Amino acid sequence: MALTAQDVSRIAHLARLELTEAEQTAMQTQLNDFFAVVEKMRAVDTSGVEPLYTPLSAVEDVALRLRDDAVTEADNRDANMQNAPAREDGLFLVPKVIE
Template sequence: MALNLEDVSRIAKLARLELSPAEAPVMLANLNEFFSIVEQMSAVDTSGVEPLYTPLSALQQVELRLRDDVVTEGNQREANQRSAPAVEDGLFLVPKVIE
């Protein structure tokens, strides 16, 4: 996937970056180099490779420390909202700050 200068200026505009005319070709080269590395990585066959949940599992056997997913606290919405100046339908009401 090769980008051109028009793509770079569009990406810069979307990212709200201001690129000078001298910076655009340098950015183009960097982005094209990055995408070539991504293409090389995508070409590698990883069908027989198990995903790692931690980098340490490549070096040693790592036991997952999982706990049961159970609710330990009840619904305390009303107690938490007692001190709120304004509440409606279980939601905090705040003043409008953006016009």
Template sequence: MALDSKDVSRIANLARLELKPAEEAAMLQQLNGFFSIVEQMSAVDTSGIEPLYTPLSAVQEVALRLRDDTVTETDGRAANQRSAPAVEDGLFLVPKVIEG
């Protein structure tokens, strides 16, 4: 996917950047270089390869430091909603703010 100067101008406009012609040409070259690398990476067959959860696991064994999935806090919904002006079925009721 190669970009042209029109694409770079549009991207710069969306990013609220004002590029000089020389800067636009340099940006065009950099963006096309980036997309070239992405195309090369997309061409690699990765079927059957497990995703890495960390790049370090490619070179060494890494133990995951995960905590147990247990409830550690009590349900404070009722206490939190006690001061609310309007509550229904455990939800805060708020006035409509969008006119339609």
């Protein structure tokens, strides 16, 4: 999947980037190189390969270090709400921004 100059121009427009001709040419090369790597990775047959939750698990057994989901801090709502310009029932009040 090779990108054309028009594709790069459209991507730059959508990203709100102003690119010079030289920058656009360099970006096109970089993006095409990136997509070439992606295509190589897609070509590898990964059926039957278990996903790794960490790269270290490919070399050694790694136990997940998960802690118990327990409350470790006291309720500081009043202290946290002290500087709020507007609050009600323990909640921050913010101006309406969506009609």
